[in-house]
Amino acid sequence: MTLRFASERRFSTFLPAEGAPETKPIRRYSEVRRDPLTGRSGRVAHFEGFSLVAPDLSQVVEESRAGCPFCPERILKVTPLLPRAIAPGGRIQRGEAILFPNISPYDRQSVVVSLSREHFLSANQFTAAQLADGLLASIEYFRSLPKVGRGTHSVITWNYMPPAGATQVHAHFQAFSTNRPGWLLEEEVRRSRLFWRRHHHPYWQELADTEEASGERFVAGGRHTRWLTPFVSRSVVSEVLTLFPERAYLEELSSDEVAEFVAGLRVALAAFHEEGVRAFNLAFYGAPSQERTPHFWLHARVSPRIYFSPAIQGSDNTSWQHLLDEPFMVRSPEALAERLRDRFRPLFPLPRPK
16 A cells, blocks of 8 residues: 555643643644645644534525526526527527526636526425436536636536525536646545556555555445545545546436446435535546546545534634644544444445445
8 A cells, every 4th residue: 555644643631720620631643644645734623522513594595595596487588698509599498497607707718507496495305306317417517518628617616605605505516627627636636646657557546445444434335436534635525426437527418327326426415415515516626638647536525614603603714724734533434433433334335336
């Protein structure tokens, strides 16, 4: 094994408050971890007594209905149109999914995909068809774009509900094509190339095989996907990582591969909803166009977002993440993987299909 899952426990000692029945010094630990690919650090910290509490977002949902641009009675009247060379009808429609240009674009090619006719669906209510149609509409959009030079990424993201940065309650993906996808994806690509040159096989293959063998963070594996929790998570309650073996680009995915991903995604979202998570981010990480070596695997992250203190809308994005770029977890990836395995087992029974 060439991967290194480096971690270090750090102990803190302090005295009880005056008048406390216990007078002995109190000892607590935190843990500093290093991502096995990028080397970036993250922490497991201040998890004593933590419990998830579901925030009440019902008022936000109801107040957002009036004037929602993505509801059926408005969406075809107020949303802009794509060039006819990309979509002859001005939009791409598939099932309930409707794809159209983003009026606040992230890059030259930037679109929004409304996922449902319903104004609001909780995370455990999305149907397989709604999620698959949204992804397949996005993939159709990417395939319809003019051919681009080397180094362009196709990206799909989802900010579900305001605690995750959503500006509309009505569920929608954002998709864009860019040669500047952000430092994390760029660093993953760079490090994956280096790993390939040194070891002559993909980092992602070794990650999947190592995690499946150890069992600590491996959740499940299907015919087209592998599911695990990252050693260093960007969510404070840890997140789910999906790998697409031997696929580098979103445009390569077949309807069967999308269907398998959606099936697993629905299991993960239902599990998160059950424990009180009411918001999440999702992103796909694909290779830059015209890569010449199979060093990179397409992957996706589903990252729960919470309020630490729902009563005061206490954000989970603190100065640690926002200014120091140092993620921390109050629930370990190993604990999340253990919680998810039984839920995934009916979908992906062992032994894993080859």
